[in-house]
Amino acid sequence: MKKEALWVFVVVWGVACFCGSHGCQEQERVALLVLNTTLDLTYSEYTGGSYFNCCSWRYVECNPATGRVTKLMLSHLRYYRFGSKTWYLNASLLLPFEELKSLDLSSNSIGGWIAPKEPNLLSSKLSKLEVLDLSDNSLDNSILSVLSTIPSLRRLLLISNNLSGTLHLHGIKNLSHLENLHLDGVHLKHAGTVVRALGALSSLRILSLQSNTIEGSITTQVDHWLQQWLATNHK
Ligand SMILES: *[C@@H]1O[C@H](CO)[C@@H](O)[C@H](O)[C@H]1NC(C)=O
Ligand SMILES: *[C@@H]1O[C@H](CO)[C@@H](O)[C@H](O)[C@H]1NC(C)=O
Ligand SMILES: *[C@@H]1O[C@H](CO)[C@@H](O)[C@H](O)[C@H]1NC(C)=O
Numbered sequence: 505m506k507k508e509a510l511w512v513f514v515v516v517w518g519v520a521c522f523c524g525s526h527g528c529q530e531q532e533r534v535a536l537l538v539l540n541t542t543l544d545l546t547y548s549e550y551t552g553g554s555y556f557n558c559c560s561w562r563y564v565e566c567n568p569a570t571g572r573v574t575k576l577m578l579s580h581l582r583y584y585r586f587g588s589k590t591w592y593l594n595a596s597l598l599l600p601f602e603e604l605k606s607l608d609l610s611s612n613s614i615g616g617w618i619a620p621k622e623p624n625l626l627s628s629k630l631s632k633l634e635v636l637d638l639s640d641n642s643l644d645n646s647i648l649s650v651l652s653t654i655p656s657l658r659r660l661l662l663i664s665n666n667l668s669g670t671l672h673l674h675g676i677k678n679l680s681h682l683e684n685l686h687l688d689g690v691h692l693k694h695a696g697t698v699v700r701a702l703g704a705l706s707s708l709r710i711l712s713l714q715s716n717t718i719e720g721s722i723t724t725q726v727d728h729w730l731q732q733w734l735a736t737n738h739k
């Protein structure tokens with residue numbers, strides 16, 4: 505009887521190790537399971553997917569060598585269960601994804617991020633995050649101060665959100681690696697000021713501002729800014 509119990513233990517332990525070595529990290533899997541309470545993350549057993557290996561789940565990509573999650577494609581995964589009910593993302597759930605390079609959370613009715621209490625956690629844990637798509641949510645200007653704590657970002661998409669006014673761009677200038685910024689479909693006031701503030705982004709190469717409701721006449725200011733920007737960035 506005792507021997508049997510031992511065997512059961514060995515088998516369970518063996519299965520756990522086997523799954524572990526072929527799967528994702530346990531903290532990453534746990535975080536994804538928590539996210540699955542609000543997003544629909546599925547896997548298909550027919551194509552070799554397993555509950556224990558989050559790298560086999562749809563919308564999740566891992567580095568095969570390390571088993572760490574590198575890409576999460578979580579666009580439009582809430583609507584089916586929650587319609588357009590606003591979601592406040594607890595950003596602490598993202599902290600286990602230390603190798604994450606690309607995160608797509610577009611079209612999920614996100615109203616805001618609840619930033620971790622410790623201010624440097626996002627920058628230290630998400631230090632590989634380069635591409636972030638938050639388009640088509642209900643984010644307001646406060647997202648900019650959260651995002652400014654992720655200086656690794658190179659490509660940021662905030663198309664069709666509830667950003668408005670002159671924006672608080674003091675923080676965003678910390679995004680010194682940002683090359684590609686999409687702010688289409690927002691409501692900018694005094695766009696000249698906004699555009700000038702964006703001039704502080706030293707790596708910026710592409711700025712998209714299509715379909716904006718822009719107040720005030722901006723062309724001369726933008727022209728002036730563009731000339732300055734071209735002069736400093738494209739010598
Ligand atoms: C996520 O939750 C749904 C049910 O809400 C379930 O069907 C699905 O299997 C879960 N995904 C994972 C990876 O556990
Ligand atoms: C956010 O998630 C973290 C980690 O799971 C948890 O400790 C914290 O209490 C959560 N915060 C809120 C406001 O739900
Ligand atoms: C957008 O922001 C404005 C204030 O800046 C607020 O009055 C409005 O309710 C917000 N809309 C949505 C859809 O969150």
Ligand SMILES: *[C@@H]1O[C@H](CO)[C@@H](O)[C@H](O)[C@H]1NC(C)=O
Pocket residue numbers: 649652653675678
């Ligand atoms: C911007 O960077 C400076 C210096 O690294 C830091 O002190 C400041 O808190 C950062 N601002 C934000 C909003 O993260």
